[in-house]
Amino acid sequence: MRFTGPSGVRFKEVRVTDDAAAFNPSAADDHGALLEACARGERQALQQLYALEGSRLLGVVARIVGDRGIAEDIIHDAFVNIWNKAHTFDATRGSGKTWIFSVARHLALNHVRTRHREVTVDDETADRLDAERAQEAETDMQDHFDWLGHGDLDRCLAQLAPERRNCLFHAYVDGFSHPEIATRMDRPLGTVKAWIKRSLAALRECLS
Amino acid sequence: MSNHSASRSPLGPEETEDLAGEYVLGTLNAEQRRDVERRLLEDPQLQQAIGDWERRLQPYTAMVEPVAPSNRLWPRILRTLDSQEAAQSAPADDRAAHPAGLLSRLWHDLTLWRGLSFASILIATGLAAMLAFSPAQAPSSRYLVVLMTPQHTQAGWIVQASSPRQISLKPVGTFEVPPGKALEFWTKADDWSGPVSLGLVEPGETKQLSLDDLPPLEDNQLFELTLEDDTGSPLDRPTGPIQFIGRAVEL
Incomplete structure (x- = not known):
């Protein structure tokens, strides 16, 4: 079976999977080309x-x-933003797909961070709560996310303890703040902050 | 080190990487996010580090189940693009001569601020003050509120107050109210316990209001439009999502 792309280019036979990128090998590059067309004023793009x-x-x-x-409001704003700022997209600095996802994600993150004022407690209370939680907490060995098989970071993520991967994905996927992650993981806030910071450093180390 | 005096000092390589990772991950608070977005404009290392994290993490968004948008969303995006273009192509003479032209120019100028940080919105508000209060308009106006979408990306309405007791709400964009729903107008000053309803609002229509039963309008007073059932909120506070929100600026 052969697939014909929008411009009439024929792709070699590929196995049909859930992954749209595998179905259409040029999908990743298409986004950049479509953004360039948006910058030229082509609404169809x-x-x-x-x-x-x-x-x-x-x-x-x-x-x-x-x-x-x-x-939906945020997606509306994201597409208007994508249209208005398409000319600032620079294909040499990243893929179009990454660019549009980051536009939408950061609008969503700005919304939740602006709407929910962070609840703060005084340091003494925080220390006491942290100490209680540290004593009660058991090690959580279960992954909360089915993360394997998505990206190049897999190899490095695999080197982290499941708990630490959970922290990263509760932040990245759920949009949780540090205090929200601490509550969800039932871990002290200071521990969660330190884990995330060290996990990010460990991932950078692994990639370099 | 001192976080106060050195908050905008250049970042070291390690700090840049840490900040970029936490920004993309989403763990920074609102203030820290604004700081990163300001730094980003003039810090190529930070731009690079953020770009790297976006690229590494983006594939993992595939863990989230897609949600099909409603049929209304794409037409709504197109309408916004249309109104932007209409504002851009309005003849320059018209814009200068008529209040309606001024409003559409204001609308256009505000759309240029899309996606920028809250600091930019303040600049946009200053700009709005200049345009909306030119001599052709109401010279005695004392307060201005630009009501924007909750993401601060789009202006929808302006509140002008010629006195602390007399206000008008004017549309500067198009907004489509879903069937069976209505826009309700609310206000709250800093020291009030909750918002007070100013009634339902028809999209596209200017509404004049006297605040006779309320304390005089004050600086920083909050105004918002929420989407409620067509008879208005059943409670004495908003129950639906905020569509437009802004604070009063004394002029």
């Missing part, structure tokens, strides 16, 4: 980006903001 990624972007944003209506 924006519509194609919307058709390609709209539901995935909405899934990512809805997970972070926790409200379908607000998530």
Whole structure:
């Protein structure tokens, strides 16, 4: 079986999987080309980006903001932003797909961080709560996310303890703040902050 | 080290990497995020580090189940693009001569601030003050509120107050109210216990209000429009999502 791309280019036979990128080998590069077309004022290109990624972007944003209506507002703003700023996209600095996901994700993160003022407790209370939690907590060996098989970071993520991977993904996927992660993981806030900082450093080390 | 005096000092390589990772991961608070977004404009190392983390982590967004957008979303995006273009192509003479032109220019200028940090919104508000209060308009106006989407990316309405007791709410964009829903207008000053309803608002229509039963308008007073059932919120506070929000600036 052969597939014909939008421009009539024929792709070699590929196995059909859930992964759209595998289905269409040029998908990753298409996003950059579509952004360049947006910068030239071609609305059809924006519509194609919307058709390609709209539901995935909405899934990512809805997970972070926790409200379908607000998530749609953010996707509206994200696509207007993508249209207005397409000329600033620089293909030499990253893929178009990464660019549009980061536009939408950061709008969602700015929304939840601005809307929910962080609850702070005084240092003494925080220390006491931390000490209690540290004593009670058992080691959580279970992964909360089915993370394997998605990206080049797999090899390095595998070197982290499951608990630490959970912290990273509760932040990246759920959009949780440090205190929210501490609550979800039932771990002291200071521990969670230190874990995340060290995990990021360990990932950089592993990649270098 | 001192966090106060040195908050905008150059970052070391390690600090740059740490900040970039936490920014992309999403763990920074609102203030820290604004700081990163300001630094980003003039720090190529930080840009590079953030780009690297975006690239490494983006594939893991595939863990999230997609959610199909409603059929209304794409037409809504197109309408916004249309109104932007209409504002851009309005003849320059018209814009200078008529209040409606001024409003559409204001609308356009605000759209240029899309996606920028909250600091930029303050600049945009200053700009709005200049345009909306030119001599052709209301010379005695004393307060201005630009009501923006919660993400501060788009202006939808302006509140002008010629006195602390007399305000008008004017649309500067298009907004489509879903069937069975209505926009409700609310206000709250800093020291009030909760917001007070100023009634339902028709999209696209200017509304005049006297605040006779309320304390006089004050600086920084909050105004918002929420989406409620068409009879308004059943409670004495908003129950639906915020569509537009802004604070009063004394002029």
